[in-house]
Amino acid sequence: MKQRSPTLEGFRAIFRIPSLGLAEIAWRWSFAVAVRAFLVFGALQFLDTLPVTSSEIALLRTRQPALVARAISHIVHGSAPRAVAAAVVIALCVGIAWICVGSLGRAAGIRAMLDYFRVASNSSQTAVWRLSSMMGLNFFRLAATLAAAVACLGALFLASPSSPEAGTSPGIVALIFFASVALIVSVWSMLNWFLSLASIFAIGEGRDTFGALASAVDLFRSRSGPILAVGTWFGLAHAGAFFLFSVLAMVPIALTKVLPGRAVLSGLLVVVLLYFAVVDFLRVGRFAGYVYVSCGPEPVPMVPAPQLFGSPPSLTPSARVDQDEPILSDLSTNPI
Numbered sequence: 001m002k003q004r005s006p007t008l009e010g011f012r013a014i015f016r017i018p019s020l021g022l023a024e025i026a027w028r029w030s031f032a033v034a035v036r037a038f039l040v041f042g043a044l045q046f047l048d049t050l051p052v053t054s055s056e057i058a059l060l061r062t063r064q065p066a067l068v069a070r071a072i073s074h075i076v077h078g079s080a081p082r083a084v085a086a087a088v089v090i091a092l093c094v095g096i097a098w099i100c101v102g103s104l105g106r107a108a109g110i111r112a113m114l115d116y117f118r119v120a121s122n123s124s125q126t127a128v129w130r131l132s133s134m135m136g137l138n139f140f141r142l143a144a145t146l147a148a149a150v151a152c153l154g155a156l157f158l159a160s161p162s163s164p165e166a167g168t169s170p171g172i173v174a175l176i177f178f179a180s181v182a183l184i185v186s187v188w189s190m191l192n193w194f195l196s197l198a199s200i201f202a203i204g205e206g207r208d209t210f211g212a213l214a215s216a217v218d219l220f221r222s223r224s225g226p227i228l229a230v231g232t233w234f235g236l237a238h239a240g241a242f243f244l245f246s247v248l249a250m251v252p253i254a255l256t257k258v259l260p261g262r263a264v265l266s267g268l269l270v271v272v273l274l275y276f277a278v279v280d281f282l283r284v285g286r287f288a289g290y291v292y293v294s295c296g297p298e299p300v301p302m303v304p305a306p307q308l309f310g311s312p313p314s315l316t317p318s319a320r321v322d323q324d325e326p327i328l329s330d331l332s333t334n335p336i
Contacts, residue, residue, distance in 0.1 A: 006226045007233045010289030013116060014281055020112060024127070027105035028280060035094055042090050049082060050075050068222035082204035095142050109284065110203040113291040136209030140196045148188035154179035194220075196287075200294050203272050223293050230289035245275040264327035 009057060052075055059071035078085075101186030159177040198216035201207045207215060220227055252259070259267075 001287055006230050006292045007290040009117075009292040010230060010234065010285040010287075013113065013288035013292075014285040017112065017116060020109060021107060021284045023112075024105070024280045024284050027286060029276075031101050036099075038094070042086055044199050046079075046083065046086050050079060063166050072145060095320055099138045102138050106138075106199055107131060107134050109287070110135075110200055112290065113288050114200075114204050114295060116288075117292055117295050122186065130202055130206045130208075132197075133207060133212055134199055137195050137198055137202060137212065140209070141192055144195070146186055146190050148184055151184045152181050153230055155184065199289060200291055204291075204295065219294055219324065226293045227290065230286060230293065232288035234282055234289070238279060241275065241278045241282065245271055245278075 056071040056074055059067045068189070155177055158180060159173050194216050196211060197219070198209075198212035201212040201215040201219075202209070205212075205215070247269045249268060252264045252271070255267075256264050
């Protein structure tokens with residue numbers, strides 16, 4: 001039986017079940033809007049704690065850049081501890097909310113994908129809902145992201161001894177910094193990808209956090225070809241979408257002299273939102289391809305037929321039995 005392409009199955013899942021992409025857009029965009037509203041609310045609350053005198057208000061009303069900067073420096077002077085505390089609280093709240101919301105959204109999507117592929121293959125196995133494993137995986141993804149951010153900050157300090165003040169070329173400083181950041185981002189993206197792939201086994205097979213991660217590594221080792229093919233083709237589709245919408249974004253920008261500013265900004269906003277919607281659909285399709293690889297049949301290795309090297313020996317005159325051999329001396333040579 002011919003094996004079906006996981007990439008085509010991922011694209012087919014997008015068009016056959018558009019609710020998967022719409023659900024992905026719903027929970028991701030809702031979370032993004034909620035986070036932005038929370039950040040705005042936190043910023044406003046922080047600004048309310050800053051004391052402003054009448055002289056500083058007078059400096060702000062002058063609208064002179066130097067005077068406004070001086071007034072702002074006086075206003076925020078001594079507020080660094082409160083700003084750091086507010087940033088820590090906001091980061092913790094956003095991180096906890098992302099772990100919970102992301103676990104629920106991803107678990108619901110994976111369960112729908114598993115049900116779709118198992119119904120298509122007439123399988124009676126049902127997905128197991130294990131939210132604790134999903135939350136553990138998302139916790140490690142968040143921890144890896146924070147560690148990568150701290151490591152990038154450390155790369156900046158690593159390149160600082162090679163600054164131009166120390167007699168080092170600026171090109172060497174930039175090379176050290178960007179090489180370190182590239183290495184950090186590569187390690188982070190690989191770890192984040194495995195943690196994301198492990199969610200299939202946390203929901204589909206009910207494994208714990210580390211068991212799901214081990215299963216994801218085993219899946220990549222045994223089915224690396226189809227998995228890399230899915231990632232490559234959907235990555236190319238993502239790049240094509242980025243190029244297409246970048247060209248479309250040039251249209252309202254080119255009409256800035258004809259259209260009012262609000263119309264141009266509205267056009268750019270529509271293009272950006274459409275791009276993010278397409279990216280979310282492609283993300284769902286790529287993950288559906290991974291799910292198909294995980295629950296699909298194992299590839300049957302083709303065993304080549306044995307080949308005979310050389311031809312069977314033929315009876316040549318030199319290989320014939322010699323009648324004068326002693327082994328045949330017991331046979332009578334006289335006719336009966």
